[in-house]
Amino acid sequence: MRKPELLAPAGNLEKLKMALIYGADAVYMGGKAFGLRAFSDNFGQDDMRQGIAFAHRLGKKAYITINIFPHNDDLAALPDYIRDVAAMAADAIIVSDLGVYRIARQAAPGLPIHISTQANCTNWATAQFWQELGAARIVLARELSLREIGLIRQKVNVELEAFVHGAMCMSYSGRCLISNYLTGRDANRGECAQPCRWQYHLMEANRPGVYLPVMEDDRGTYIFNSKDLCLLTHLPALVASGLNSFKIEGRMKSVHYVATVVKVYREAIDSYASSPVDFHIRKCWLEELQKVSHREYTTGFYFNKTSAQDQIYTSSSYTQTHDFVGLVKEYDPVSGLAVIEQRNNIKVGEEIEIMQPGQENFRQRITQMVDTGGIPIAVAPHPQQLVTMPLSRPVVPYSMLRRPEKTEPSHE
Known part of the structure; x- marks a missing residue:
């Protein structure tokens, strides 16, 4: 079998090195601008150049996120930034916006382009559109089931990537305005304040200042708070779906998180590839995923529509052992x-x-x-x-x- 790529987050140069050393085939990282994680450490030009070179020395790949939804003022510096990324020999850029796609094609015609999950590709017709436009890969929307992914795979020849582990956004493929409305920080330009993790109260219009608790139990409730995604136990089905790349979420997570999760999925993928018939999920892998900071785990949209069982109503805290x-x-x-x-x-x-x-x-x-x-x-x-x-x-x-x-x- 052809092994799927294991793609890991890199919030800074140390995390990049740890991800690759612990078994990732590729990493994705953002610069100081144009990415959707403005509050991770991110990469200056020198660190980005070092990170790409480090990946290539190991025979691995590095992708650069340029996946904000830009306004007019964002566009002036974009062509030079894309040319700089191409000159560093990045293996691809990840974009969401058609205007950014067009500018990238003009500024660096030979640079492969991956379509971000933010672009909301949820069907085979959209996938065919991106393929016809020349995209090298599509990062599928998180709202897809495994059956839907399989159908898209049958309809296109372009590479397909999907998230298999990490935090879930309660909004449609991350297209969220709550942060912008409540804090002035635009989630679609990299500044999400994660208000979905906050605790909320209800206020009646004629009684301003009187906060009525929204309660699941005596500890309150977190009405937007999703569990974390974990598809380790469904690895054979993921491989059978035809996905080319398994993506781990977490550019703002710790070094410990990145190394541990990557190591688990690396071992699992290699074990399955060596003997699919004898493959089984090892207890130690599941124990490892409990050791890192995480919320309770869910399979997201892969096997059924999400329900109340995929939310956490009692706390926004992480757990770890x-x-x-x-x-x-x-x-x-x-x-x-x-x-x-x-x-x-x-x-x-x-x-x-x-x-x-x-x-x-x-x-x-x-x-x-x-x-x-x-x-x-x-x-x-x-x-x-x-x-x-x-x-x-x-x-x-x-x-x-x-x-x-x-x-x-x-x-x-």
Whole structure:
């Protein structure tokens, strides 16, 4: 079988590297303008150039998001920006707007164009239109069922991509005006304030200032708050649908999230490709997806229309079972010592789990730590503090240290 591409989010250069090292075939990232994630770190020109070059050194691909719905004032700088992206040898750009598509064709005729999910491609006729226009790939709307995707696949030869994991937008393929109305931040130009995750009250017109609670139970309700998408358990059906690319959402998610989710889907795709008949979902994969910050999981629109069961009415908080506490920078196989960059307060005596690309996880206790001055320490409390500690097995750079969570639900 031809393996589908595993496409991962890259909110900054570190996340890009982690996604590719942990098994993604390609990454998608945004610059400082023209993308729909204005509040992620995003990429300056130098970082974008480095990121594309890093992907290519690994034999992988990098796509650049230019998927805002621009107003007139946005267009003046767009042709030069597209030419710059093409000069960096980006593998494709991702666009939503027909005007941006037209400008891209004029500014960089040889640059492949992917059609964003924001363009709302929900049927085969629209897919044929984009194919006739010369698009290299269509990112299908999230509202499609697996059956509908299969029919589109039969009708077009263009590459098809779909989201398989991550946060779900309550509005139609992200075309939302709530943020703009309530905060002045335009979701369709990259500034969504995520008001769908807020808690709401009802106010009667003749009683201003009197807020009536909208309640599912005594904790209130979050009436727009969708569960997260997870299609890991339906991997064979996704492959059979003819999708060319499986996309993970999350350019604003953490390094830990990106590396963990990518590793799980990488292992699952490879396992299925090696022996489809014997394929089964491993318990450890499902456990891994609980370790990262997430909401409860759903299959979205893939198998049925969404219902109340696909919403979370009690909280907007994320849950996770483990905290990311350190990143391996160096490892000496002779001494068994690793240099760790601290990412969360860690102490001698704590049990940690080590996750590394392409290897099984393992657990151990921290028996000792030494700071950069060679002084033994009992705790590493400072952000990105460098410490040296013995590890019970060999590791590679970019391995991650984590521990069972002891704190309240995160808001990552």
